[in-house]
Amino acid sequence: xxxxxxxGNCVTFVLHDEDHTLGNSLRYMVMKNPDVEFCGYCITHPxxxxxxxxxxxxxxxxxxxxxxxxxNDLMGVCQHVLNTFEVRLFLKSS
Amino acid sequence: xxxxxxxxxxxxxxxxxxxxxxVLGEFGVRNVHTTDxxxxxxxxxxxxxxxxxxxxxxxxxxxEEEAALEFDMVGIDAAIANAFRRILLAExxxxxxxxxxxxxxxxxxxxxxxxxxxxLIPIRADPRLFEYRNQGDEEGTEIDTLQFQLKIKCSRxxxxxxxxxxxxxxxxxxxxxxxxxxxxxxxxxxxLFPDADFRPVHDDILIxxxxxxxxxxxxxxxxxxxxxxxxKFSPVATASYRLLPDITLLQPxxxxxxxMLQKCFSPGVIEIQNIKGKKVARVANARLDTFSREVFxxxxxxxxxxxxxxxxxxxxxxxxxxxxxxxxxxxEAIKILMGKCQRFLNELxxxxxx
Numbered sequence: 057x058x059x060x061x062x063x064g065n066c067v068t069f070v071l072h073d074e075d076h077t078l079g080n081s082l083r084y085m086v087m088k089n090p091d092v093e094f095c096g097y098c099i100t101h102p103x104x105x106x107x108x109x110x111x112x113x114x115x116x117x118x119x120x121x122x123x124x125x126x127x128n129d130l131m132g133v134c135q136h137v138l139n140t141f142e143v144r145l146f147l148k149s150s
Numbered sequence: 151x152x153x154x155x156x157x158x159x160x161x162x163x164x165x166x167x168x169x170x171x172x173v174l175g176e177f178g179v180r181n182v183h184t185t186d187x188x189x190x191x192x193x194x195x196x197x198x199x200x201x202x203x204x205x206x207x208x209x210x211x212x213x214e215e216e217a218a219l220e221f222d223m224v225g226i227d228a229a230i231a232n233a234f235r236r237i238l239l240a241e242x243x244x245x246x247x248x249x250x251x252x253x254x255x256x257x258x259x260x261x262x263x264x265x266x267x268x269x270l271i272p273i274r275a276d277p278r279l280f281e282y283r284n285q286g287d288e289e290g291t292e293i294d295t296l297q298f299q300l301k302i303k304c305s306r307x308x309x310x311x312x313x314x315x316x317x318x319x320x321x322x323x324x325x326x327x328x329x330x331x332x333x334x335x336x337x338x339x340x341x342l343f344p345d346a347d348f349r350p351v352h353d354d355i356l357i358x359x360x361x362x363x364x365x366x367x368x369x370x371x372x373x374x375x376x377x378x379x380x381x382k383f384s385p386v387a388t389a390s391y392r393l394l395p396d397i398t399l400l401q402p403x404x405x406x407x408x409x410m411l412q413k414c415f416s417p418g419v420i421e422i423q424n425i426k427g428k429k430v431a432r433v434a435n436a437r438l439d440t441f442s443r444e445v446f447x448x449x450x451x452x453x454x455x456x457x458x459x460x461x462x463x464x465x466x467x468x469x470x471x472x473x474x475x476x477x478x479x480x481x482e483a484i485k486i487l488m489g490k491c492q493r494f495l496n497e498l499x500x501x502x503x504x
Contacts, residue, residue, distance in 0.1 A: 077236040084229035088198035090188040131491045138484040140209045
């Protein structure tokens, strides 16, 4: 993880060893945050596995906050999906 | 006011369509991207709300077999469904043959071709019991390597009939199958896995053909790896999803038009009912359709039907190669996505941001 940007509001995170799998799902979760003005990701070169993930926030919120919130929200989604899936499997088998 | 209300209703239906359906037109697909982000639609509450997500989300298991699983995920977005699919294909680890030590190979099959074929054979070994091999470690320890041996020699059958030309009669061991691979325990693996039986998933995979005098004597090391590294490590035969089809008839369709409509779609999608003596078409089960768009080839029918897909209803189909059952694979894939998020959360907390 590496961050550089102008002030705390617009930050580009460089995530190593990642690709569309995490990039697109994280972008979706961060876009759902109403404080975020811009969120996008791109793969700098297909031979290198790293993504540039950029967040710009409205107002003066530091950009790390929506990033952290997006990661936490994505964890919450996965946890809920896992629980629901396992409950349904259990109900189906019994 | 009535006209205004009608216009408002039509506008609302339009946005509903844009939010919830991907529409297949005659020449292209519309409304592909998710647009329900906060601020795009006035009057809609789009910011992320875990509780709202949990209320709307559901999973239905349609068909569960030994090696294939078909289930529905409703209420999730394309980005996350695609992430699960990508992880199932490329990032769920399995064990597969990586290094082949060739002691003797006098068969027609070249060493490297034989090694390639051996690598692709699925090995029935639960990858969760093993660790990844350390970088640069050539020998392999017992916690990260499984050793298999394939030692087979083809010989002539002395009791064969004089004129027979059937190789099954003439030779012994002329076909090398995956059942000839035997597990050689390393170190304390016999104690670690007392009742485990590590072997290839299928016994009847043909590896090579031999003739009398040819033999193969190889030792194989299996390691844990992921599909991103080499496709032999991919645990699924294939994992795919499609969106639930949604067919709407914009006007009532009767008589011969109804018959023609039924032929345009996959069997079972449109059924013809007899209402007051007339044959009327009705959409019975849109899920079965494969959307060949045959409807658009008939001038009379193409404006009477709207073909669309429901944007957040995914029909997943996961087929496993037999190493792990498909429901375990899906659970592992979800845990891997959680692991990725956790990794970045830990990095955020540990590295001070300037």
